[in-house]
């Protein structure tokens with residue numbers, strides 16, 4: 323198969339590299355010339371474990387290339403994937419489809435023979451039909467079908483998720499498109515990974531329903547965590563106890579500072595908007611959005627309490643700023659709410675993150691970036707575990723406590739136990755739901 327991948331972000335680049343590893347001929351396109359220059363010189367513009375080696379391997383095998391020229395990539399392709407961003411539209415919370423529709427128009431002009439235009443971006447129900455109309459209008463001669471193929475990979479584990487998915491979802495309108503999609507995913511099909519083939523609308527809805535459900539699960543345990551703190555229960559024990567129930571499952575039950583990242587906030591917001599537009603309010607999702615905001619604010623209160631109600635003039639070390647470990651993605655990270663509140667309160671904030679600095683510098687003004695946790699805690703009045711990178715999971719707590727002015731820890735990821743922290747010399751340890 324010849325595949326054109328439009329957009330080389332977290333989803334497009336991983337998908338393009340993995341498709342080439344399946345044996346397909348893949349050309350990845352991006353309109354950002356800096357990304358293309360980097361990719362052509364063998365550099366990966368994002369941090370995703372394992373991606374650079376797999377990319378180089380497939381470039382060397384002659385199956386993978388990069389270009390800024392969309393027309394050249396689309397001409398002769400069997401499948402053209404749209405993997406551009408669908409951020410929240412300013413003002414109304416809806417998914418912004420500008421990039422998707424612009425890509426569709428460009429693809430329409432560049433098609434040379436029958437191909438399937440596949441939307442991998444997360445898009446509201448009805449978008450694939452709109453993509454079809456846009457292409458047909460821009461190029462009435464075009465021979466094509468559309469397909470919806472939402473992506474479920476997680477940043478930080480993206481390659482494994484793509485290569486060994488729980489399922490692949492494909493929405494189509496006819497057999498011709500289904501056959502092309504079966505060919506694209508043949509290596510997974512042969513290894514018995516389930517492929518759910520359905521209609522366009524159901525495929526589009528599956529993605530929003532999945533993300534809203536996961537956001538709900540996280541928010542549920544965060545709310546339970548708040549109650550645990552008041553009644554003397556331990557949310558880690560509660561998560562374990564309910565997660566062992568096969569009907570509930572143990573994933574996405576870790577209490578923390580609220581969900582963030584490039585998907586859950588924007589996708590819950592878009593689903594709420596879709597519901598409002600169809601007069602079917604998504605009341606659970608709307609509540610989840612509100613509770614998640616409250617969770618982030620509760621974290622600020624927790625930090626303030628730990629610092630005797632006032633952070634003015636205090637030095638605070640923040641370990642981690644990305645929305646989760648093993649990514650450099652800062653989009654909607656809880657740190658973007660929490661850190662500015664501390665800076666605004668007059669704290670001297672030091673931030674350490676193995677990969678977040680490049681993105682974080684512009685987003686977190688007024689902080690002091692450091693490259694080592696032990697240096698960051700020197701003479702600090704409090705340390706916050708914001709993101710559970712491996713290197714922050716196994717700190718020598720005694721060494722940390724000894725270096726601090728006042729050894730106080732706010733562990734927003736429940737990485738350490740109150741007992742260990744106290745034993746190491748921390749005078750205050752505050753977790754979430756403990």
Ligand SMILES: NC(=O)c1ccc[n+]([C@@H]2O[C@H](COP(=O)([O-])OP(=O)(O)OC[C@H]3O[C@@H](n4cnc5c(N)ncnc54)[C@H](O)[C@@H]3O)[C@@H](O)[C@H]2O)c1
Pocket residue numbers: 328329330331332333334351352353354357392405406407408421424425428442443444445473474475476477584585
């Ligand atoms: N990031 C994730 O973990 C994840 C997971 C599942 C689904 N998704 C969905 O996948 C989509 C892409 O997300 P992302 O995180 O990869 O986005 P991203 O912002 O990292 O990347 C999008 C890329 O598309 C490029 N682009 C935009 N318009 C273009 C055009 N007309 N031609 C060529 N390139 C163009 C941009 O320059 C950018 O490099 C979104 O809809 C998102 O919701 C993301």
